[in-house]
Amino acid sequence: MIHSSALPSRFVGRAEELAAVAGSLSEQRLVTLTGVGGVGKSRLASEAVERLGHRGGRAVVRVDLWPLQNDKLLVPAVAHALGFANHSATDTLEAFTR
Numbered sequence: 569m570i571h572s573s574a575l576p577s578r579f580v581g582r583a584e585e586l587a588a589v590a591g592s593l594s595e596q597r598l599v600t601l602t603g604v605g606g607v608g609k610s611r612l613a614s615e616a617v618e619r620l621g622h623r624g625g626r627a628v629v630r631v632d633l634w635p636l637q638n639d640k641l642l643v644p645a646v647a648h649a650l651g652f653a654n655h656s657a658t659d660t661l662e663a664f665t666r
Contacts, residue, residue, distance in 0.1 A: 579615045582608070589616045593628060 579586075589612065592599045601609040613630045620628045631649040636642060643661045647654065654660045 579611070582612060582615075585612055586616060586619070589613075590620060593620060597626070 589599060589601070593616075601613055603609055610632070617628050617630045622628065627650070629649045631646050633642070633645065636645060643664065647660055647664055652664055654663045656663055
């Protein structure tokens with residue numbers, strides 16, 4: 569995860585992309601930013617989290633997927649980012665989506 573101190577202090581431009589992320593978050597619970605390396609996905613995601621914080625009573629969080637070596641790590645990564653801990657015998661995905 570990139571810490572905010574490692575990012576430039578000002579967010580310049582990209583208003584259209586930020587508005588698109590905000591619009592997508594108003595319609596969907598999960599938004600994925602994709603693109604080739606170096607185009608600013610991480611910076612845009614960080615800015616969206618900082619500006620949007622909570623939308624409709626739901627937290628807006630960022631989950632970095634690039635370090636995952638296995639698709640089975642997706643659910644635990646998202647659960648961790650949301651602070652969700654499964655302390656039951658139920659599968660994490662099942663408990664997470666209840």
